Amino acid sequence: MAFDVTILGSGSAKPTRTRCPSAHAVFHGDRLFLVDCGEGTQMQMARCSIAIERVHSIFLTHLHADHALGIFGLIASLSMSSRTAPLTVYAHGSFEPVFRQTVAFFVNRMSFELTFVPIDSEANTVIYEDNGITVTTVPLRHRVPTCGFIFREKPFPPNLKPGVVEEHHLSLAQIARLKEGQDIVLEDGELLSAGECLYQKRHPVSYAYLSDTLFTRRAIPMVEGVDLLYHEATYMADLLALAKQTGHSTTLQAAEFAKSAGAGKLIVGHYSARYTDLAPLLGEVRSVFQNAVLAIEGQSHRVAWH
Structure with a gap:
């Protein structure tokens, strides 16, 4: 499996002619998840x-608004598409009354089950799980309760090292026990350790989305070793004071976070509308963390097995 992430919106509070508000489309297998749903998300899709x-x-x-306003138009469109599959929305609990009232006002006939799951923005906890992945909240620091999300594949079943079965003439029952992590005793009394016989053929991958936030060291261990990290970089380094005042991060802070977390690759976005040329932003990021790219709307990033 793999995660495929498509950038739908890369701007900040004020949309521009070339940048829409925040939204990422995250594909895993046959499932599509949206992370944030700013105005115009369905048109970007x-x-x-x-x-x-x-x-x-x-x-x-x-x-x-730049992270949530698009959800109502999207749900209204889904209600007109004869959708029957359920849809689940995960957001801060204070949103539920407004969410349900607004949906009820604009959507006359709901053809599918709509579930709202309140989340605790201060908790680092699994809020979604299926057969292949988990989604965990990552507490952030902004002007309102905010959390990021990390998508993690579940570990794959380990494989027996080549030659183990033939060397020890293992039965199917013994093979099964070893794969379950149990040590076995052979006919000659030798103890065969599962740890010595197994290896991970494919390593599960991960993707984290952190926006909006001040630089926060608390979150680093929560996403340590993440394969693909999206971190907001609203301002360049010279506007550090403004970033602190508004609850955002600079390019250098995003890069330092990625470096400290041991991220494989960094995507920066949520650019202030003041920037038309993004090359200087990327230059600052790469001065600290080389494997970094800009969030460009319409572009996709794949995180595959390794």
């Missing part, structure tokens, strides 16, 4: 040839 009917769940980091 259409431009990227992503069918809105595929959306399985929506995760909102916080309740600012």
Whole structure:
């Protein structure tokens, strides 16, 4: 399996002619998840040839307009598409009354089950799980309750090292016990350790989305070793004071976070509307963390087995 992440929105509070508010489409197997749903998300999905009917769940980091306003239009469109599959929305609990009232106002006939799951933005806890992945909240520091999300594949079953079966003439029952992590005793009394016989053929991958936030060391161990990290970089380094005032991060802070977390690859986004040329932002990021790219709307990033 793999995660495929498509950037739907890369701007910050004020949309521009070239940048939409925050949203990522995250594919894993046959499931599509949205992380944030800023204004115009469904139109961006259409431009990227992503069918809105595929959306399985929506995760909102916080309740600012540029991260959440698009959800109502998306749900209204889904209700007109004869969707029958359930849809689950994960967001801060204070949003539920407004969410349900607004949906009820605009959607006359709901053809599918709509579930709202309140999340605790201060907790580092698993909020979603299926056969292949988990989604865990990552507490962040912003002007309102905010959390990021880390998507992790579940570990794959280990494989027996080549030659083990033939060397020890193992039965099917013994093979099964070893794969379950149990040591076995051979006919000659030798103890065969599962740890010595097994290896991980494929390593599960991960993707984290952290926006909006001040630089926060508390979150580093929660995403340590993440394969693909999206971290907001609203401002360049010279506007550090403004970043602190507004609850955002700079390019250098995003890069330092990725470096400290041991991330494999960094995507920066949530650019202030003041920036038209993004090359200087990327230059600052790469001065600290080389394997970094800009969030460009319509582009996709794959995190595959390794």
